[in-house]
């Protein structure tokens with residue numbers, strides 16, 4: 614007769630090994646209604662690169678139902694809608710990386726995607742899967758870009774900002790249907806005053822999980838910075854905006870004194886999660902250094918004075 618502990622272990626192995634039923638809806642509405650019907654027993658699957666690592670590591674059990682998004686119409690591709698660049702969540706990271714439209718309208722997103730995993734993973738992995746991961750390396754870039762996310766929950770359409778999504782994860786039953794970046798290609802061409810930066814620091818140079826990621830996008834006028842958004846994330850830290858540094862920079866011309874104040878503001882506001890690979894103080898200093906150095910690079914003429 615099996616003892617209690619043995620029975621639990623056998624059950625969890627059965628859970629892990631059980632093959633799910635795979636569903637292939639053709640429309641977002643059909644996918645969302647399947648999720649509503651199956652509830653927590655169903656999981657949306659995009660490239661499945663993250664899901665596989667979770668199943669293999671035992672951090673998630675194999676669901677009873679997999680809702681494969683691969684055949685859902687209208688979830689793939691990069692287009693323009695008025696002033697917005699619209700990215701379908703099933704667009705692969707490789708497609709984002711090589712998109713001329715994104716290189717023009719959202720260069721920090723392209724930089725972010727380049728730094729995720731390696732070629733083989735990026736060919737399968739989708740931007741939507743990275744966003745829903747919440748700590749994916751694209752999320753700081755999307756926050757700095759002031760991106761919006763469109764979702765389908767049952768039959769209800771919901772729009773949130775990337776910043777809101779990262780701060781308060783919504784119900785897992787939502788289907789991400791588009792990622793929208795303001796400005797668009799035409800706007801970006803007209804906007805010669807834009808400056809931006811994206812940096813990821815990992816445990817090694819490439820093909821590495823992040824320790825710290827920062828993303829910056831702003832505009833400058835003759836009399837100083839007219840808009841700026843800074844986001845910091847990395848590791849298991851949910852990306853957040855560095856609003857105190859933004860407030861200091863708005864209307865200013867970064868000189869050595871201002872950059873010192875920005876460094877201290879990031880050090881104070883960025884609250885990373887610690888793990889066995891890096892202490893939180895190291896992550897804080899790295900984030901503060903990355904932000905100050907990126908701004909120094911953009912404004913080195915004024916920054917070197919004072």
Ligand SMILES: Cc1cc2nc3c(=O)[nH]c(=O)nc-3n(C[C@H](O)[C@H](O)[C@H](O)COP(=O)(O)OP(=O)(O)OC[C@H]3O[C@@H](n4cnc5c(N)ncnc54)[C@H](O)[C@@H]3O)c2cc1C
Pocket residue numbers: 656657658659660661662663664665666682702703706728729730731734737738739740741742743744745746748749750751787788789790820821822823
């Ligand atoms: C070797 C390796 C290295 C990696 N390196 C990195 C890295 O450096 N940086 C990084 O950020 N990530 C990394 N990842 C994690 C992962 O590959 C990426 O985050 C990838 O973008 C996830 O996309 P996917 O399409 O494979 O998502 P999936 O695995 O299919 O799904 C991920 C999650 O998103 C949900 N989901 C997917 N699409 C939707 C949708 N449209 N609506 C609602 N929910 C949805 C799924 O249910 C699941 O919960 C790595 C993975 C591997 C295997």
